[in-house]
Amino acid sequence: MATQTQSQFNAMLKKVYGWYTGGFLIFIVVLAILEQFGLPRNWIGYIFLLATVGLYAGIGIMSRTADVAEYYVAGRRVPALFNGMATGADWMSAASFIGMAGTLYLTGYGGLAFIMGWTGGYVLVALLIAPYLRKFGQFTIPDFLGARYGGNTARFVGICCAILCSFTYVVAQIYGVGLITTRLTGVAFELGIFLGLGGILVCSFLGGMRAVTWTQVAQYIVLIVAYMIPVVWLSVKHTGFPIPQLVYGQVLQKVTERENQLIEDPKEKEVRAIFAARAKAAQENLKGLPGSFEAERGKLIKALEDLKGTGAPASEIAAAQSALDKFPKSVDEARAFWTREAGLAARANPPLRHAEAFPGATEKAREVSRKNFLALIFCLMVGTAALPHILMRYYTTPSVKEARDSVAWTLFFIFLLYFTAPALAVLAKFDVYTLVVGTEFAKLPAWVASWSKVDPALLSVVDVNRDGIVQLAEISIGGDIVVLATPEIAGLPYVISGLVAAGGLAAALSTADGLLLTIANALSHDLYYKMIDPHASTQRRVTLSKILLLVVALAAAYVASQKPADILFLVSAAFSFAAAAFFPALVLGVFWKRATKWGAILGMLAGIGITVYYMVMTQPWLRRVFDVKTPLADAIWWDIQPISAAIFGVPLGFAVIIVVSLLTPAPSRDVQELVDHVRYPHLRGDIDTTGT
Amino acid sequence: MELTARHREYWQKNVRLTIVLLAIWFAVTYVIGFFAREIFSFNFFGWPFAFWVGAQGALVVYVLIIWFYARYMNRLDQEYGVAEGED
Numbered sequence: 001m002a003t004q005t006q007s008q009f010n011a012m013l014k015k016v017y018g019w020y021t022g023g024f025l026i027f028i029v030v031l032a033i034l035e036q037f038g039l040p041r042n043w044i045g046y047i048f049l050l051a052t053v054g055l056y057a058g059i060g061i062m063s064r065t066a067d068v069a070e071y072y073v074a075g076r077r078v079p080a081l082f083n084g085m086a087t088g089a090d091w092m093s094a095a096s097f098i099g100m101a102g103t104l105y106l107t108g109y110g111g112l113a114f115i116m117g118w119t120g121g122y123v124l125v126a127l128l129i130a131p132y133l134r135k136f137g138q139f140t141i142p143d144f145l146g147a148r149y150g151g152n153t154a155r156f157v158g159i160c161c162a163i164l165c166s167f168t169y170v171v172a173q174i175y176g177v178g179l180i181t182t183r184l185t186g187v188a189f190e191l192g193i194f195l196g197l198g199g200i201l202v203c204s205f206l207g208g209m210r211a212v213t214w215t216q217v218a219q220y221i222v223l224i225v226a227y228m229i230p231v232v233w234l235s236v237k238h239t240g241f242p243i244p245q246l247v248y249g250q251v252l253q254k255v256t257e258r259e260n261q262l263i264e265d266p267k268e269k270e271v272r273a274i275f276a277a278r279a280k281a282a283q284e285n286l287k288g289l290p291g292s293f294e295a296e297r298g299k300l301i302k303a304l305e306d307l308k309g310t311g312a313p314a315s316e317i318a319a320a321q322s323a324l325d326k327f328p329k330s331v332d333e334a335r336a337f338w339t340r341e342a343g344l345a346a347r348a349n350p351p352l353r354h355a356e357a358f359p360g361a362t363e364k365a366r367e368v369s370r371k372n373f374l375a376l377i378f379c380l381m382v383g384t385a386a387l388p389h390i391l392m393r394y395y396t397t398p399s400v401k402e403a404r405d406s407v408a409w410t411l412f413f414i415f416l417l418y419f420t421a422p423a424l425a426v427l428a429k430f431d432v433y434t435l436v437v438g439t440e441f442a443k444l445p446a447w448v449a450s451w452s453k454v455d456p457a458l459l460s461v462v463d464v465n466r467d468g469i470v471q472l473a474e475i476s477i478g479g480d481i482v483v484l485a486t487p488e489i490a491g492l493p494y495v496i497s498g499l500v501a502a503g504g505l506a507a508a509l510s511t512a513d514g515l516l517l518t519i520a521n522a523l524s525h526d527l528y529y530k531m532i533d534p535h536a537s538t539q540r541r542v543t544l545s546k547i548l549l550l551v552v553a554l555a556a557a558y559v560a561s562q563k564p565a566d567i568l569f570l571v572s573a574a575f576s577f578a579a580a581a582f583f584p585a586l587v588l589g590v591f592w593k594r595a596t597k598w599g600a601i602l603g604m605l606a607g608i609g610i611t612v613y614y615m616v617m618t619q620p621w622l623r624r625v626f627d628v629k630t631p632l633a634d635a636i637w638w639d640i641q642p643i644s645a646a647i648f649g650v651p652l653g654f655a656v657i658i659v660v661s662l663l664t665p666a667p668s669r670d671v672q673e674l675v676d677h678v679r680y681p682h683l684r685g686d687i688d689t690t691g692t
Numbered sequence: 693m694e695l696t697a698r699h700r701e702y703w704q705k706n707v708r709l710t711i712v713l714l715a716i717w718f719a720v721t722y723v724i725g726f727f728a729r730e731i732f733s734f735n736f737f738g739w740p741f742a743f744w745v746g747a748q749g750a751l752v753v754y755v756l757i758i759w760f761y762a763r764y765m766n767r768l769d770q771e772y773g774v775a776e777g778e779d
Contacts, residue, residue, distance in 0.1 A: 109728070109742075109743055109746065112743070112746035112747055115746060115747060115751070116721055116725075116746055116750050116751075119750075119751050119754050120717065120721055120750065120754050122754060122758060123713070123714070123717045123754050123757050123758060126757075126758040126761055126762070127710045127713060127714060127757075127758075127761055128710070131765070245748065248738075249736075249737045249738025249739040249744070250738045251738075252738055252739055252743075253738045355739070355740050355743050356740075357728035357729045357733065357740070357742055357743070358728065358729055366729070370726065370728075370729070373725065374722060374725055374726065377721060377722075377725065381721075399776045400769075400776060401762075401766050401769065401775070401776065404761065404762035404765055404766065405762050405766075407758050407762070408755065408758045408759045408762050411754060411755050411758055412755055415751050415752075415754075415755055418751060419747065419748050419751050422746075422747035422748075423747075591707070676695060679703055679706075680699065680702070680703075680774045681769050681774055681775060681776050682769075682774050682775055682776045682777070683695075683699075683774065
């Protein structure tokens with residue numbers, strides 16, 4: 001392969017992946033035909049799991065390598081188009097694939113913060129970071145920090161921050177892998193995690209960045225096909241037009257009309273009033289604990305005896321008996337039960353208007369909602385431009401020019417999925433609002449029953465006011481179901497459901513691979529080779545990286561199997577950490593020659609410090625973990641949610657770097673030359689920083 | 693490695709373009725986002741305009757910004773003789 005020119009290599013790649021895509025489509029069609037001939041559903045699940053993971057493993061084995069440049073940066077010859085696809089897969093995690101449309105379904109306009117934040121960040125990557133990192137041309141982000149900011153202190157801070165944000169992120173991915181494996185095959189969650197882990201490791205373990213890159217291209221193709229087919233189908237069903245992105249505006253208008261009806265509908269109001277009453281009663285009982293436990297129990301016993309005494313019909317007595325049986329057995333159980341009941345207050349609210357920006361009852365509430373919407377976009381964008389596992393990918397292109405093109409391709413491939421998700425959310429909502437709401441309970445579509453059986457947290461429909469008709473307020477829906485159930489909502493064969501699960505798995509696996517590699521490289525390359533033993537042989541470095549990868553993967557799997565409280569929060573926290581730690585130092589490192597070593601070190605520490613501090617003080621789960629006593633109202637600054645903590649960290653990071661840099665002596669001539677070196681793709685008599 | 697006036701001019705052009713493109717990025721994201729309720733809620737082919745921008749319009753603009761930057765800079769490299777593979 002070494003004698004191959006770049007253009008031959010490029011042509012070969014196009015041929016291979018062209019055949020691969022064709023083969024994959026034929027595979028789906030064959031399975032669909034087999035399904036018609038009676039292939040059982042769980043077999044389809046197994047076949048999808050084995051075929052796709054086997055495929056990724058095959059690519060991993062074919063690309064195995066022990067060469068340093070191949071292992072860390074895929075030999076620096078990944079063409080822009082393919083690096084774009086690989087970065088797209090690397091980028092789109094289980095949260096994007098499964099969670100995003102669901103978030104949009106549940107939060108309407110507010111969810112668009114994720115759509116804009118996770119795409120607009122690439123503008124910052126393209127304009128401020130990617131081409132310069134490629135010119136610098138080593139292996140990791142700490143490499144750049146170490147070279148630009150004079151040595152190991154900056155490098156070490158970089159290593160710690162890279163591990164902090166990548167590890168929080170990878171735990172969430174492995175959790176997602178476990179969830180999907182469980183869905184596809186029905187094995188226990190813990191086993192699912194370790195099965196999925198096998199799929200992750202065959203790639204990154206054997207072939208490092210090289211195997212991960214070529215697998216990610218394959219995974220991108222699986223996930224984009226899996227996402228598109230059901231949405232297009234659903235669009236044909238509701239609009240008669242196969243490009244949902246162009247026409248769902250009409251559907252959105254119909255959804256808005258329907259919302260207006262549902263907000264005013266007397267039956268809906270009745271159900272909401274029932275929830276409000278139940279929540280209020282539970283609130284009072286909670287306050288009255290422990291006495292209220294005995295009192296409420298006594299009431300039920302008395303009611304039962306009264307019925308028995310007056311000779312009421314058997315059905316009423318049975319109902320009263322079952323109410324007593326279901327009543328909590330102890331004060332603690334009662335507290336848990338009433339806390340859940342009090343949570344029903346949320347369902348007493350009228351449905352959210354999907355298209356309305358910053359909904360809120362008062363001017364103040366709308367103002368807070370707007371502020372948080374914009375702050376979240378900011379954090380997600382800046383976080384995107386600072387996540388080490390994404391930035392690292394731009395080291396793998398053959399040139400600065402290709403690095404620039406590659407960001408454009410990356411965003412294009414991400415765009416394909418992200419501009420579809422809002423359409424899917426609206427189409428699914430239309431389906432639920434018109435075909436489920438208002439039907440009789442006896443005539444519910446089959447998918448409702450089958451999904452409520454899978455997991456009541458995903459979907460439950462209960463006849464609260466006992467009129468036999470489904471009201472919107474009676475439906476409780478979990479976000480993830482929107483993508484997972486779309487094939488069934490659209491009336492597609494089960495093969496497509498398997499395909500969607502395989503797509504979700506591809507999304508989670510590819511991201512996990514990229515993240516694990518980042519962590520292992522930070523430890524083996526930056527910490528061990530650059531700081532502890534600079535004379536280590538290349539063989540030793542790659543071997544060490546592989547061992548570390550295994551250790552980190554197992555540690556992450558262990559944490560994920562503990563089901564940490566708030567997985568979505570972990571993902572968003574990773575973005576805020578990355579944004580506050582890296583973005584100011586990276587950008588000023590290129591655009592401001594005067595930025596000095598101590599400026600950068602203190603800036604990174606201040607940025608990440610305040611971000612972590614704010615999260616600990618305001619995020620409910622972290623407040624419990626660290627036993628924070630300050631009342632939440634005092635800890636919160638300008639009503640900003642903890643998810644957007646980097647809104648404080650990033651500006652502080654910039655300010656500290658600038659102030660401290662101006663107080664310390666200007667960087668040496670070598671560093672200034674390095675900055676010139678990264679600014680120009682080619683200079684006559686240039687220094688060479690390419691890592692080997 | 694001494695930088696010539698031409699080199700400085702190349703860098704200035706790069707910085708200027710970066711600032712202009714970031715200004716567009718900022719306007720599309722934050723200005724329209726900020727006034728989503730007051731100004732940009734008019735009907736746009738069925739979508740409220742700000743909703744459409746958040747779901748599609750902004751994304752298209754982002755792709756175009758990056759694509760334009762790559763094209764412009766790749767040409768600028770040639771023009772100023774700093775493209776890779778030149779001497």
